[in-house]
Amino acid sequence: MRGFFATSVQRCAELCLAASVGTVAEATAWLDDDANTVDVLLVDLGLPDGSGLGVIRHAVRLHPRCEPLVISMFGDDDNVLASIEAGALGYIHKDSRPEDIARTILDMRAGASPISPMIARRVLSKYRSDQVGRATGPPPPSRLPDKSLPGTDPDALPKRSLLSPREQDVLALIARGFTYAEIARLQSVTVHTVQTHIKNLYAKLSVNSRSEAVFEASRMGLLPRHG
Amino acid sequence: MAEPGRVGSTSLRAPTPLTQGLWAGLRRLLRQLGAPVLLCLAVQANALTLELREARASVTIQGQTTQLAVRLPYHWDRVHGGLQGVADFELPFTLAELPDKPYGLYVSRLGNAYEIWLNGVLLERNGDMRNFNGADYAKSPRFVDITPGLLRAENVFRVYIRVDKGRRGGLAPLVLGPEDEVQRLYERDYRWRTTGSMVVVVLSLLVGGVALALWATQAVPAKPGQAGGRPLRDRLYLLAAIAELSWTVNVGDALIETPPFGWPWWGMVTIAATAVWVCTMALFCIEVAGWGRHPLVRWLRRWILLLLAANPVVTAAALVHGYALALTLWYTALGLTCLALLPLFVQKAVRDGSIAHRMVAAALLLNTLVGMRDIYAFRVSATYGGTTMLRYSSILFGLALAYVVIARLRSTSGQVRDLLSGMAAQVKAKEIELQTSYQRVETLAREQARADERTRILRDMHDGVGSHISTAIRQLQSGKADASDVLHTLRDSLDHLKLSIDAMNVPPGDINALLANVRYRLEPRFLACDIRLTWDVDLLEPITAMDASAMAQLQFMLFEAFSNVLQHANARTLCVLAHPRETPCRGVRLQIIDDGRGFDVDQPRGNGLSSMQERARGIGALLGLASAPGRTVVEITLGSAPSGCAVVVP
Numbered sequence: 001m002r003g004f005f006a007t008s009v010q011r012c013a014e015l016c017l018a019a020s021v022g023t024v025a026e027a028t029a030w031l032d033d034d035a036n037t038v039d040v041l042l043v044d045l046g047l048p049d050g051s052g053l054g055v056i057r058h059a060v061r062l063h064p065r066c067e068p069l070v071i072s073m074f075g076d077d078d079n080v081l082a083s084i085e086a087g088a089l090g091y092i093h094k095d096s097r098p099e100d101i102a103r104t105i106l107d108m109r110a111g112a113s114p115i116s117p118m119i120a121r122r123v124l125s126k127y128r129s130d131q132v133g134r135a136t137g138p139p140p141p142s143r144l145p146d147k148s149l150p151g152t153d154p155d156a157l158p159k160r161s162l163l164s165p166r167e168q169d170v171l172a173l174i175a176r177g178f179t180y181a182e183i184a185r186l187q188s189v190t191v192h193t194v195q196t197h198i199k200n201l202y203a204k205l206s207v208n209s210r211s212e213a214v215f216e217a218s219r220m221g222l223l224p225r226h227g
Numbered sequence: 228m229a230e231p232g233r234v235g236s237t238s239l240r241a242p243t244p245l246t247q248g249l250w251a252g253l254r255r256l257l258r259q260l261g262a263p264v265l266l267c268l269a270v271q272a273n274a275l276t277l278e279l280r281e282a283r284a285s286v287t288i289q290g291q292t293t294q295l296a297v298r299l300p301y302h303w304d305r306v307h308g309g310l311q312g313v314a315d316f317e318l319p320f321t322l323a324e325l326p327d328k329p330y331g332l333y334v335s336r337l338g339n340a341y342e343i344w345l346n347g348v349l350l351e352r353n354g355d356m357r358n359f360n361g362a363d364y365a366k367s368p369r370f371v372d373i374t375p376g377l378l379r380a381e382n383v384f385r386v387y388i389r390v391d392k393g394r395r396g397g398l399a400p401l402v403l404g405p406e407d408e409v410q411r412l413y414e415r416d417y418r419w420r421t422t423g424s425m426v427v428v429v430l431s432l433l434v435g436g437v438a439l440a441l442w443a444t445q446a447v448p449a450k451p452g453q454a455g456g457r458p459l460r461d462r463l464y465l466l467a468a469i470a471e472l473s474w475t476v477n478v479g480d481a482l483i484e485t486p487p488f489g490w491p492w493w494g495m496v497t498i499a500a501t502a503v504w505v506c507t508m509a510l511f512c513i514e515v516a517g518w519g520r521h522p523l524v525r526w527l528r529r530w531i532l533l534l535l536a537a538n539p540v541v542t543a544a545a546l547v548h549g550y551a552l553a554l555t556l557w558y559t560a561l562g563l564t565c566l567a568l569l570p571l572f573v574q575k576a577v578r579d580g581s582i583a584h585r586m587v588a589a590a591l592l593l594n595t596l597v598g599m600r601d602i603y604a605f606r607v608s609a610t611y612g613g614t615t616m617l618r619y620s621s622i623l624f625g626l627a628l629a630y631v632v633i634a635r636l637r638s639t640s641g642q643v644r645d646l647l648s649g650m651a652a653q654v655k656a657k658e659i660e661l662q663t664s665y666q667r668v669e670t671l672a673r674e675q676a677r678a679d680e681r682t683r684i685l686r687d688m689h690d691g692v693g694s695h696i697s698t699a700i701r702q703l704q705s706g707k708a709d710a711s712d713v714l715h716t717l718r719d720s721l722d723h724l725k726l727s728i729d730a731m732n733v734p735p736g737d738i739n740a741l742l743a744n745v746r747y748r749l750e751p752r753f754l755a756c757d758i759r760l761t762w763d764v765d766l767l768e769p770i771t772a773m774d775a776s777a778m779a780q781l782q783f784m785l786f787e788a789f790s791n792v793l794q795h796a797n798a799r800t801l802c803v804l805a806h807p808r809e810t811p812c813r814g815v816r817l818q819i820i821d822d823g824r825g826f827d828v829d830q831p832r833g834n835g836l837s838s839m840q841e842r843a844r845g846i847g848a849l850l851g852l853a854s855a856p857g858r859t860v861v862e863i864t865l866g867s868a869p870s871g872c873a874v875v876v877p
Contacts, residue, residue, distance in 0.1 A: 074728050095721050100751070117743030118732055176764055177743030179750075 001094065005042055005071065005101060012102035024050040031062050040105055041068040042092065045079055053086045060087035067108060077118040085209035089113050089202045112195040113202050120174035123205065127162045162208055163201070170197045276404030279318045279384065288312035300611035303390040303397040309549040311359050311392045318384040318401060325380065330373040331409035335399035335416055336611060338365030340389040345373065346382055356389045360490035365396055366481050367421050370413035372406065391490050393546055399611055420614040424481040427618050431478065434629045435471030438464045441636060463514045463635055467628045470507040476500035478618045491546035495539060502538040505561055506531045508624070512572050515587050515631060534561055569595055583634050586627040594620050683776055687727040690783065695720030719790065722748050726786060730779045736769035738815050738865065741778060742805055745785045753801065756793055761802040767815050768807065770865055777846040781863070784839045788819045788861045791835060796823025796859065814866025825854040
């Protein structure tokens with residue numbers, strides 16, 4: 001499988017394969033070497049000596065400009081969401097065609113991160129409920145109900161939600177099966193804008209998960225308080 | 228003409244220390260024994276106290292007057308049994324020296340109505356001398372103050388009495404002396420006869436009331452199926468209550484000078500009260516001894532009840548018509564019954580009785596002895612004045628009775644407590660059992676859910692991945708299929724697998740999510756086939772009636788419909804519409820419209836469409852097919868109440 005991905009990358013003229021390793025240990029060692037630079041990291045989650053999530057976090061920490069992509073068999077929301085929170089900016093299906101693999105990598109570099117309706121739904125419900133749980137401010141002015149998911153109350157959204165109203169609208173449409181292009185048409189924006197929303201979202205989720213970890217740690221008394 | 232006697236002239240001497248000590252001891256004894264019959268001794272021992280016993284009497288009965296000298300006490304019923312009349316007693320007496328301090332007169336009993344005159348001055352009058360069978364003033368001892376000025380060297384008391392028949396009328400000896408001494412005698416007598424009676428009345432009323440309340444409230448509900456179905460009450464409580472309340476009437480009579488109705492009717496009431504007391508005590512003893520089930524006791528009970536029933540007749544015969552013998556015979560019958568019962572009861576108590584039984588036996592024995600003493604004192608000997616001792620010994624009876632009642636209540640409430648704790652334990656056990664069974668049911672439900680999920684996954688694998696792989700194998704084995712066919716089959720298989728996995732996370736009833744996923748998974752293939760997809764999907768309300776299994780079936784149908792378009796339709800565009808449907812009933816209408824070459828809906832290729840029909844039926848959806856070259860419509864109608872909803876196929 002590793003060979004297939006390596007070949008797919010090598011075949012593309014616009015891409016250059018920096019390295020191809022099979023374990024967490026090898027990947028960490030390669031990333032630790034200052035001589036190496038990396039723009040895109042393709043990571044499988046199920047590695048022989050551990051989880052690919054660790055590699056993603058390591059890469060993001062050492063190489064902030066690195067854009068990790070996770071290789072997923074099914075693109076199932078549990079794994080993908082965990083990867084996004086670890087710092088991944090997209091995912092590629094294992095059964096993708098070689099040319100699709102290269103295309104996904106290039107699209108991501110160009111600012112387009114894929115997101116499935118299931119993940120959009122999960123992100124919406126997770127961060128919406130998270131924020132509702134912690135909200136202190138008054139509820140935001142109500143928006144058009146057809147822009148949100150069925151069975152959710154837009155009034156319950158807090159003012160300073162992790163997700164901007166626009167991002168939530170985009171996610172809600174993705175969750176209903178619309179493509180970026182269709183969303184752009186529906187919202188009278190460019191496709192690029194929609195892509196930017198999603199990419200920003202990825203970054204937010206990653207940062208949020210890190211700050212959430214800090215919040216949890218300080219709440220549990222694991223970190224010293226400032227001041 | 229008898230001279231009024233100065234009694235105990237020797238005691239005019241100053242008392243010696245020895246006699247003083249003896250006297251004090253005797254008084255103490257008297258106080259303790261409280262025997263008023265001994266009072267005369269006390270009276271005789273007093274220096275300045277006179278007891279006047281000799282009198283000249285003028286007795287008038289039915290208009291005939293007789294003059295006679297009498298010695299007090301004058302017990303009318305003994306002399307003139309069964310007759311009423313009036314009498315005038317004249318008691319002259321001499322005083323050696325005139326007193327300089329107030330004197331008092333104490334008469335233990337006189338009446339039923341009376342007037343007392345001293346030297347022509349009326350000292351006290353109670354009752355109407357001509358109104359026979361009215362109020363009875365003979366029940367209490369009497370004390371009259373005598374001012375020193377009234378007394379002379381030669382004096383005479385005149386006492387008039389009116390006596391009703393059979394009402395213990397008459398005149399007791401007159402005791403005259405210094406006020407403080409005589410009043411002491413009077414007060415002692417009063418205490419014993421009036422205050423004591425009041426105490427007994429209160430006590431009896433209390434015990435009787437409590438017993439009656441217990442009888443009324445401590446009812447055990449009748450067991451289902453038992454005859455009558457009325458609550459069971461303890462007869463013991465009722466007998467105790469009746470006995471004590473009737474005794475209250477009996478003793479209380481001593482406090483009532485003006486009865487609610489005249490003599491001899493009131494007398495009948497008190498005698499009846501006594502009869503009820505004795506009879507219910509006998510029945511009570513039978514209960515206490517546990518003889519209730521003995522066959523002879525049935526007859527005994529009837530006998531006692533018969534005696535009780537006969538009492539009013541006998542009393543009326545004696546008091547109204549003067550057949551005193553009837554009452555005497557009745558008393559004898561009752562007495563013999565009780566005397567026959569007594570040794571048996573006492574014997575059983577001594578041999579194997581409970582504490583309560585023994586207490587009652589002791590009380591019974593004592594009461595019998597005291598009762599016999601009373602009968603002797605008041606019926607046989609000529610005692611006049613004083614009081615019956617039975618009223619005091621009956622206190623012991625009341626206490627024993629109270630003890631029995633309380634013991635019975637305690638044992639009953641103990642049983643109830645045991646019963647309650649037993650029931651609490653049973654409830655607890657049932658609770659635990661219920662909890663266990665609830666846990667078992669929960670476990671079973673969980674297992675069932677797991678089994679259902681397993682079944683669903685297996686069916687998915689069988690219908691989806693399994694059938695695709697076996698198709699791929701057949702294609703490869705036949706050697707006829709080219710690589711693209713096999714690839715197509717395997718891609719179908721993988722897509723199907725992904726959709727199956729997605730289906731696990733799609734919320735039941737969320738058609739938007741389901742459609743979005745199917746599109747997401749199949750989009751690459753539409754792109755590969757160069758089919759333009761038009762997505763016209765409204766925001767849809769979840770269909771609550773659809774569970775996970777129904778969602779999987781719907782997903783399968785959509786997959787099949789898309790798959791047909793991809794494989795066979797040769798279409799350029801595919802339009803997916805999903806709109807809420809309000810009429811004829813709420814639901815969702817899904818339409819998949821392609822511009823391919825179409826097919827004959829009556830002879831569909833393969834079994835894909837028939838499988839869709841079956842699945843649609845399985846989830847209560849309606850499947851509509853319409854096909855013509857350039858326009859093929861697959862319509863799936865979902866609703867909360869699909870049956871009866873007409874579907875219009877375009």
